[in-house]
Amino acid sequence: MVDLDETRKADLIAAAREAMTHAYAPYSHFHVGAALLFADGTIVTGSNFENASYGLSLCAETSAATCASHGGHRAGLIAVAIVGGTEGVPAGVVGPCGRCRQILNELAALGGTDPLILSTGADETVEMRLSALLPLAFGPANLENGPLSGG
Numbered sequence: 001m002v003d004l005d006e007t008r009k010a011d012l013i014a015a016a017r018e019a020m021t022h023a024y025a026p027y028s029h030f031h032v033g034a035a036l037l038f039a040d041g042t043i044v045t046g047s048n049f050e051n052a053s054y055g056l057s058l059c060a061e062t063s064a065a066t067c068a069s070h071g072g073h074r075a076g077l078i079a080v081a082i083v084g085g086t087e088g089v090p091a092g093v094v095g096p097c098g099r100c101r102q103i104l105n106e107l108a109a110l111g112g113t114d115p116l117i118l119s120t121g122a123d124e125t126v127e128m129r130l131s132a133l134l135p136l137a138f139g140p141a142n143l144e145n146g147p148l149s150g151g
Protein backbone atom coordinates (compact mmCIF):
# COMPACT_ATOMS: atom_id res chain seq x y z
CA MET A 1 0.00 0.00 0.00
CA VAL A 2 1.53 3.29 -1.10
CA ASP A 3 1.62 6.23 1.32
CA LEU A 4 1.52 9.70 -0.18
CA ASP A 5 3.21 12.71 1.31
CA GLU A 6 1.19 15.85 1.89
CA THR A 7 2.75 17.68 -1.07
CA ARG A 8 1.68 14.99 -3.54
CA LYS A 9 -1.80 14.94 -2.03
CA ALA A 10 -2.04 18.72 -2.38
CA ASP A 11 -0.81 18.54 -5.99
CA LEU A 12 -3.38 15.88 -6.82
CA ILE A 13 -6.20 17.88 -5.25
CA ALA A 14 -5.05 20.96 -7.17
CA ALA A 15 -5.18 18.93 -10.40
CA ALA A 16 -8.75 17.82 -9.59
CA ARG A 17 -9.75 21.42 -8.90
CA GLU A 18 -8.31 22.50 -12.22
CA ALA A 19 -10.10 19.63 -13.98
CA MET A 20 -13.37 20.78 -12.42
CA THR A 21 -13.14 23.99 -14.46
CA HIS A 22 -13.60 21.87 -17.61
CA ALA A 23 -16.83 20.24 -16.47
CA TYR A 24 -19.78 20.22 -18.85
CA ALA A 25 -22.67 20.33 -16.42
CA PRO A 26 -25.42 22.52 -17.90
CA TYR A 27 -28.20 20.45 -16.30
CA SER A 28 -27.13 19.87 -12.70
CA HIS A 29 -24.72 22.83 -12.53
CA PHE A 30 -22.67 20.58 -10.26
CA HIS A 31 -19.11 20.65 -11.57
CA VAL A 32 -16.78 17.80 -10.64
CA GLY A 33 -13.10 17.21 -11.31
CA ALA A 34 -11.12 14.04 -10.69
CA ALA A 35 -7.38 13.42 -10.80
CA LEU A 36 -5.81 9.97 -10.92
CA LEU A 37 -2.21 9.49 -9.76
CA PHE A 38 -0.18 6.57 -11.09
CA ALA A 39 2.95 5.04 -9.57
CA ASP A 40 5.14 6.54 -12.30
CA GLY A 41 4.00 10.03 -11.28
CA THR A 42 1.56 10.50 -14.15
CA ILE A 43 -1.61 12.41 -13.30
CA VAL A 44 -4.67 11.92 -15.52
CA THR A 45 -7.67 14.15 -15.01
CA GLY A 46 -11.32 14.19 -16.01
CA SER A 47 -14.50 16.15 -15.42
CA ASN A 48 -18.16 15.33 -15.62
CA PHE A 49 -19.81 15.38 -19.02
CA GLU A 50 -23.57 15.59 -18.82
CA ASN A 51 -26.17 14.66 -21.38
CA ALA A 52 -29.59 16.00 -22.39
CA SER A 53 -30.77 12.48 -21.62
CA TYR A 54 -29.81 13.06 -17.98
CA GLY A 55 -29.18 9.45 -17.02
CA LEU A 56 -26.45 9.12 -19.63
CA SER A 57 -24.22 11.71 -17.96
CA LEU A 58 -20.66 10.65 -17.25
CA CYS A 59 -18.98 11.37 -13.94
CA ALA A 60 -15.56 12.99 -13.59
CA GLU A 61 -13.95 9.81 -12.21
CA THR A 62 -15.31 7.76 -15.08
CA SER A 63 -14.05 10.19 -17.70
CA ALA A 64 -10.62 10.28 -16.00
CA ALA A 65 -10.46 6.47 -15.88
CA THR A 66 -11.36 6.29 -19.57
CA CYS A 67 -8.69 8.85 -20.49
CA ALA A 68 -6.14 6.92 -18.44
CA SER A 69 -6.89 3.66 -20.19
CA HIS A 70 -6.83 5.38 -23.57
CA GLY A 71 -3.41 6.85 -22.73
CA GLY A 72 -2.03 3.45 -21.79
CA HIS A 73 -2.21 3.94 -18.00
CA ARG A 74 -3.78 0.72 -16.81
CA ALA A 75 -1.49 -0.22 -13.94
CA GLY A 76 -0.29 1.48 -10.80
CA LEU A 77 -3.27 3.62 -9.80
CA ILE A 78 -2.22 4.82 -6.34
CA ALA A 79 -4.51 7.76 -5.57
CA VAL A 80 -7.60 9.62 -6.76
CA ALA A 81 -8.67 13.14 -5.80
CA ILE A 82 -12.24 14.32 -6.33
CA VAL A 83 -13.49 17.90 -6.02
CA GLY A 84 -16.92 19.27 -6.88
CA GLY A 85 -19.49 21.90 -6.19
CA THR A 86 -22.43 23.83 -7.57
CA GLU A 87 -21.20 26.16 -10.33
CA GLY A 88 -17.69 24.93 -9.56
CA VAL A 89 -17.59 26.22 -6.00
CA PRO A 90 -16.58 23.41 -3.63
CA ALA A 91 -18.67 23.08 -0.49
CA GLY A 92 -19.20 19.67 1.09
CA VAL A 93 -16.90 16.68 0.64
CA VAL A 94 -17.53 14.88 -2.67
CA GLY A 95 -16.88 11.15 -2.71
CA PRO A 96 -17.14 8.87 -5.73
CA CYS A 97 -20.62 7.63 -6.62
CA GLY A 98 -21.28 3.91 -6.55
CA ARG A 99 -20.76 3.40 -10.28
CA CYS A 100 -17.45 5.28 -10.17
CA ARG A 101 -16.24 3.14 -7.26
CA GLN A 102 -16.77 0.10 -9.46
CA ILE A 103 -15.07 1.76 -12.46
CA LEU A 104 -12.07 2.77 -10.35
CA ASN A 105 -11.94 -0.75 -8.95
CA GLU A 106 -11.51 -2.14 -12.46
CA LEU A 107 -8.58 0.18 -13.20
CA ALA A 108 -6.95 -0.44 -9.80
CA ALA A 109 -7.30 -4.20 -10.17
CA LEU A 110 -5.29 -4.14 -13.38
CA GLY A 111 -2.23 -3.10 -11.36
CA GLY A 112 -3.18 -4.78 -8.09
CA THR A 113 -3.30 -1.52 -6.12
CA ASP A 114 -5.70 -0.20 -3.50
CA PRO A 115 -5.75 3.54 -4.26
CA LEU A 116 -6.20 6.21 -1.64
CA ILE A 117 -9.35 8.20 -2.44
CA LEU A 118 -9.16 11.88 -1.48
CA SER A 119 -12.76 13.08 -1.32
CA THR A 120 -12.45 16.81 -1.04
CA GLY A 121 -14.64 19.72 -0.03
CA ALA A 122 -14.06 23.39 0.66
CA ASP A 123 -12.20 22.90 3.92
CA GLU A 124 -11.89 19.18 4.39
CA THR A 125 -10.54 16.07 2.70
CA VAL A 126 -11.71 12.60 3.71
CA GLU A 127 -9.12 9.91 2.95
CA MET A 128 -10.20 6.31 2.48
CA ARG A 129 -8.84 3.35 0.57
CA LEU A 130 -10.98 2.19 -2.34
CA SER A 131 -11.32 -1.21 -0.66
CA ALA A 132 -13.04 0.50 2.27
CA LEU A 133 -15.39 2.40 -0.05
CA LEU A 134 -16.21 -0.74 -2.02
CA PRO A 135 -15.91 -3.78 0.23
CA LEU A 136 -16.19 -7.24 -1.27
CA ALA A 137 -15.74 -5.71 -4.69
CA PHE A 138 -16.54 -7.74 -7.74
CA GLY A 139 -13.69 -7.37 -10.20
CA PRO A 140 -11.64 -8.92 -12.95
CA ALA A 141 -10.20 -11.53 -10.57
CA ASN A 142 -13.67 -13.04 -10.30
CA LEU A 143 -13.78 -13.93 -13.97
CA GLU A 144 -11.94 -16.87 -15.43
CA ASN A 145 -11.67 -15.24 -18.82
CA GLY A 146 -10.86 -11.73 -17.58
CA PRO A 147 -7.73 -9.61 -18.06
CA LEU A 148 -6.04 -11.14 -14.99
CA SER A 149 -6.55 -14.75 -16.00
CA GLY A 150 -3.46 -14.84 -18.19
CA GLY A 151 -5.45 -16.62 -20.84
Ligand code: THU
Pocket residue numbers: 025028030031032047048049050057058059060061095096097100
Ligand atom coordinates in the same frame (compact mmCIF):
# COMPACT_ATOMS: atom_id res chain seq x y z
N1 THU B 1 -20.81 13.41 -10.39
C1 THU B 1 -19.50 13.10 -10.65
O1 THU B 1 -18.91 13.58 -11.64
N2 THU B 1 -18.87 12.25 -9.81
C2 THU B 1 -19.45 11.66 -8.71
O2 THU B 1 -18.87 10.79 -8.11
C3 THU B 1 -20.76 12.13 -8.27
C4 THU B 1 -21.55 12.89 -9.27
C5 THU B 1 -21.51 14.30 -11.32
C6 THU B 1 -22.58 13.61 -12.13
C7 THU B 1 -23.46 14.77 -12.52
O3 THU B 1 -22.94 15.38 -13.70
C8 THU B 1 -23.31 15.75 -11.37
O4 THU B 1 -22.17 15.32 -10.63
C9 THU B 1 -24.51 15.80 -10.43
O5 THU B 1 -24.87 14.54 -10.03
